[in-house]
Amino acid sequence: MKRNHDVRRLLRWYPASWRDRYGDEFLALLEDRLEEAPLTIRLRSSVVIAGLRERCYGSGMLGTRSSSPTQRRTGSLMVLVAWSIMIVGGASLVKMAEHFRAALPSSSRAVATVAYDTTALAGLLGTLFVVAGAIAAVPGFVRFLRENKWPEVLRTFVRSVVSSLVFVVATIGLATWARHLNTAQRNGGDHLYSGAFLAFALVVVITIGLWTRTGVAVASRIDFTPRELRRESYLAVAVSFASIVVVASAAVWGIQIGLHAPWFFNGTAAGVAASPWSAQVVATMLVMTLATTTALWGATRVAMTYRPTRVNA
């Protein structure tokens, strides 16, 4: 009984349309299979992977099954998700880079400064492209409201609003607390404050994630005109270029710090021998790389729809 329940739960990894078409017979196959072998981790994971793959194919993230407009929309939304991830990585980078100029010897400050300013500029440009994309989607959003599709995304919207309220309360609370602490206490000296700051960072990540999810849910339901979709896809490609510049210039900045002031990332005293690979550096690098990879994947999906169709003579 429990086993059948487990098998049914595995089906959730597949998209609803697929479950409607193949769900029953697939369950029958799994049940037949389980007559002779247990539900192993290997079998479970193969079903999960197949379900995710089916979702990717169905949404236009993989393959050429979906139409060009679907692929273009999915590619653009992937870039939007990537930029949200990049904001998280970027916020971590900004926090990490506080007062970096003072840590560097004046002879090696120029390259790091140019690299950091380039990161900031590319980040700003990318954000402007995302805002332009949101503005370009306004006519479609109005149609979405007129077609009364709002209730379909209401739940995720409410979650985003609640999370934003928590964020505002947490910001006020943390700022008030910080005012009563000195610099050393704010930078790791007070463990309770450090813990609260980590919780605050988690709230920020969750809030960004929820708003992104709301944006994706709305954009997936908007009937964009071909012209609107083309505009969105161009902006998505521009955002992915911004991502590449952000990650490349951030890498140059990190290398400069690593070479000339490796103690800076670990918060140890200047001149003390230290490895530049702190947990925050590694996490930030991973997040930014994930963002850029996702953006490139999305931009590639968009670009594929503009390939000229080969006509056989």
Place this chain on the structure above:
Amino acid sequence: MHEKNSQLLRRPNDPPLLILTSLASGPKHGYALLKDVEEFAGVTLSPGTLYGAITRLEELGLIEPMAGVDRRRPYRITTSGVQVLREVTAEMRRLADVGVARLRLATRGA
């Protein structure tokens, strides 16, 4: 080492091709397909892989579903499916013939 390589190159194990080959001998539902492929090709397809391939093949019109018995729905190969299977196997046979002929020449030369 030699045996390992020959195992690797022994036969193509592309799931869609295995399914088409299996259905060429008559309609089958999912579980029967798994068992048949296991028997004639020695390949154990996972249920996820099997149904991924069934989905692709049905979309391409190479196989089609028949009326189901309870929840088990059999599939049969379509005319286009037969044609594709014929073309692919002919190509594989041609490649196999070239391989065999060249091996023969190599053996004589050695």
